[in-house]
Amino acid sequence: QLQLQESGPGLVKPSETLSLTCTVSGDSISSRNYYWGWIRQPPGKGLEWIGSFYYSGSTSYNPSLRSRVTISVDTSKNQFSLKLSSVTAADTAVYYCAVAFCGGDCYPPALYYYGLDVWGPGTTVTVSS
């Protein structure tokens, strides 16, 4: 059974870089069956997709965040990471990692048939000096 767990600092100073890691257990992050992603939720607000990647190496980012976001993978540790640079108070949020099981059919447009089946519990990140 696939499980995800986010980890990282809960407090980041303005203008610095937010770094989070998602540890995957239950299957390989290199599997062609999954499409991985990061989503965030500001306090009291809705969900925002940050970016995603596929085992092939292809990544996709929210255009509004693209200049500040990097998603990377460490297959040896079965982890993937999020880096968000030049943070401001507007980046304060609960950050979730999540995965869609697309059974190898993880390319557009078939990809958009699937939903994010498994989510981590989320980690709260506050941007403050």
Place this chain on the structure above:
Amino acid sequence: QSVLTQPPSVSGAPGQRVTISCTGGSSNIGAGYHVQWYQQLPGTAPKLLIYGNTDRPSGVPGRFSGSRSDASASLAITGLQADDEGDYYCQAYDRSLSRWVFGGGTKLTVL
């Protein structure tokens, strides 16, 4: 403002049926992109309820059903239960924005 529009709140008594609408446009739902629905109970991560407009993941009760028509989608919940209280989000891909988009969320209250 969210690209996908949901009512801020809906309510119903135990045992009743409620529906939550999700209105998009020609670059997302209207373009044929599938709609997903998520349930977020207080203090927890979202949970996938519906994918592909109408399909339920294993373990999701049949009380939850999804539909889509033109540029809108709906989530119906029958036999309302107290532990259905929470926030519900729709989600789809938007080709103009080149990103996955979520609705603003609907708070369900069980009276």
